[in-house]
Amino acid sequence: MATEDTYALCRCGRSAAKPLCDGTHREIGFREAGPGAEPRPAGDGGTTEKGRKA
Numbered sequence: 939m940a941t942e943d944t945y946a947l948c949r950c951g952r953s954a955a956k957p958l959c960d961g962t963h964r965e966i967g968f969r970e971a972g973p974g975a976e977p978r979p980a981g982d983g984g985t986t987e988k989g990r991k992a
């Protein structure tokens with residue numbers, strides 16, 4: 939059975955392979971903003987949109 943390839947979009951903003959994730963988020967300590975999480979300011983490597991999913 940054939941399956942589709944899986945791609946991950948970069949949400950931390952630091953990938954060298956944008957728009958795809960290259961794993962840099964692990965090196966910079968990026969953590970996904972979830973429900974109830976404090977939004978981080980732009981330029982902090984995070985998202986300013988609460989609860990946004992890629």
Ligand code: FES
Binds near residue numbers: 950959
């Ligand atoms: S989310 Fe940006 S490098 Fe993985």
